[in-house]
Amino acid sequence: MSSKLTVLVHGTGFAGQGHAQAFRDAGADIVGIVGRTPDVVEKVAKDMAIPYFGTDWQLALETCQPDIVSIATPGGAHVEPITQAIQFGCHVFCDKPLTASGDTSQALYELAEAKQVKTAFAASFRYMPQIMHAKALVASGRIGEPLEVECISHFNLDRHIPFGWSHTIENGGGRLNNNFTHLLSIVTSVIGDNILALQGEVRNDMPQAPVVNGVHNFTQRRNFIPKDINDPSLEWRDCDVEWSYTVLMKIESRLPAKQPVSVLFKHGGLVPRFNEDHIVFHGSKGSIYIKGHYGSGPLYLWDDNKEWQEIDLPDSIRSALPDIDDDTQRSWTHLATQLVKDLSGETVESYQGFKEGAEYQKIIDLIRQNDRWIELNSSH
Structure with a gap:
């Protein structure tokens, strides 16, 4: 039996394919990939020689039994699949933003802490x-x-x-x-x-x-x-x-x-x-x-x-750093490697997780409120 850590990827676009390659470069085994569109996820899986593919995330978790999930969809689609993965006991590698709001990001951070799973937040430049x-x-x-x-x-x-x-x-x-x-x-x-x-x-x-x-x-x-x-x-x-x-x-x-x-x-x-x-x-x-x-x-x-x-x-x-020319891919691979080594019991440099992802999202919410202006009237 292989001793490699196993990874299930959520997302079939640029980030999904990049995450899959990053974890392969990090020494993990990509056991499955999930996407929205059946023909697209099938093509990506076959092109990347990924054995399992489908459109049902919960079914993929149950079928693949991954150690790690990699979330590579847009931020607004993160809450449900991450929640399911954490409840399933998976460690989570997630691209930025963590979610679309500070409240939901904080809830995911607290859930990950409660379930004692490790997280990596890929604001990786x-x-x-x-x-x-x-x-x-x-x-x-x-x-x-x-x-x-x-x-x-x-x-x-x-x-x-x-x-x-x-x-x-x-x-x-x-x-x-x-x-x-x-x-x-x-x-x-x-x-x-x-x-x-x-x-x-x-x-x-x-x-x-x-x-x-x-x-x-x-x-x-x-x-x-x-x-x-x-x-x-x-x-x-x-x-x-x-x-x-x-x-x-x-x-x-x-x-x-x-x-x-x-x-x-x-x-x-x-x-x-x-x-x-x-x-x-x-x-x-x-x-x-x-x-x-x-x-x-x-x-x-x-x-x-x-x-x-x-x-x-x-x-x-x-x-x-990994010997990779592309800046995005090299950065993903380096962070994926830190997570894989950490889960394998090796000592690694500290890396960002859901704590930082939640903090960043709460900061973004504050900036978007745009209420820091001091209005001047004609008498000034």
């Missing part, structure tokens, strides 16, 4: 190599006392991408759920986990989207944009999520510091960038600048030399 490099540089004191962080990104998404889960709060859409979660995970990994205060505002720049059939893979949705956006026969649906956000935070530094670290998250989902998206960590003795919205690199250091100098990635970080 904290495992980008240059982010790990920045964490090591900050920890070693290269920039002194951390003071300020700046995360700036502009995605220039097409305003006519077809209506789908990403357009509604109920289904787990919005840029906070699908961009901010990664950035918050990145910043806390480098600076510290204790979030002290926040304020923020959001903006919906896409009040409606066209309805188009046939979109299955989220990453291919641009290919389905209608050729004639003014076609009077097109159906349109209302969107209720944010496409842009600005968030300010105070985070307690992991290193001794006189005051909290000030953090700015600025994201425009539908507007073009002029210069590079970037992440910057400023300290009392220097600064770290990383190109790319999720820190893809390269990384530059400003120190006593009073100029920006590109710093090579240390071999120790390169060798600690």
Whole structure:
């Protein structure tokens, strides 16, 4: 009999296939996959040589008896299958967002704690190599006392991408759920986990989207944009999520510091960038600048030399990560490996679970309330 841990995957799109590959790379056995559409789940299962496939999640749990479930559907569809899996005694690997609300996310965290199952929350770009490099540089004191962080990104998404889960709060859409979660995970990994205060505002720049059939893979949705956006026969649906956000935070530094670290998250989902998206960590003795919205690199250091100098990635970080070129897949695989090793009794670095997933979702709920403004009247 195989001693490998077994995994059942929920979701057949980009994330579902990516999670399956991540757990295979981590040394686990993918025993089944579940999706909504019979012909799609059958094709994915056959393409990936997964022995069991179906559309009934409860039946799949009973049939496959997995050690781990991997949840790779949109956030609005997470509550029921995760609840069933935890009740079944499975450990859970879940993509972000954990759910579509802070309350339901907290309930899942409490259930997992009560049932004593392990959880992994895949806001996993904290495992980008240059982010790990920045964490090591900050920890070693290269920039002194951390003071300020700046995360700036502009995605220039097409305003006519077809209506789908990403357009509604109920289904787990919005840029906070699908961009901010990664950035918050990145910043806390480098600076510290204790979030002290926040304020923020959001903006919906896409009040409606066209309805188009046939979109299955989220990453291919641009290919389905209608050729004639003014076609009077097109159906349109209302969107209720944010496409842009600005968030300010105070985070307690992991290193001794006189005051909290000030953090700015600025994201425009539908507007073009002029210069590079970037992440910057400023300290009392220097600064770290990383190109790319999720820190893809390269990384530059400003120190006593009073100029920006590109710093090579240390071999120790390169060798600690899977040898995978794709950033998303490498990050999923690294987190899946931590979970598999942990369940196998090995000592691993700490990784995020449902505790952080619930905390992030409650923060997103607060930001969306958008009630931090001080209104000025004409007398001021």
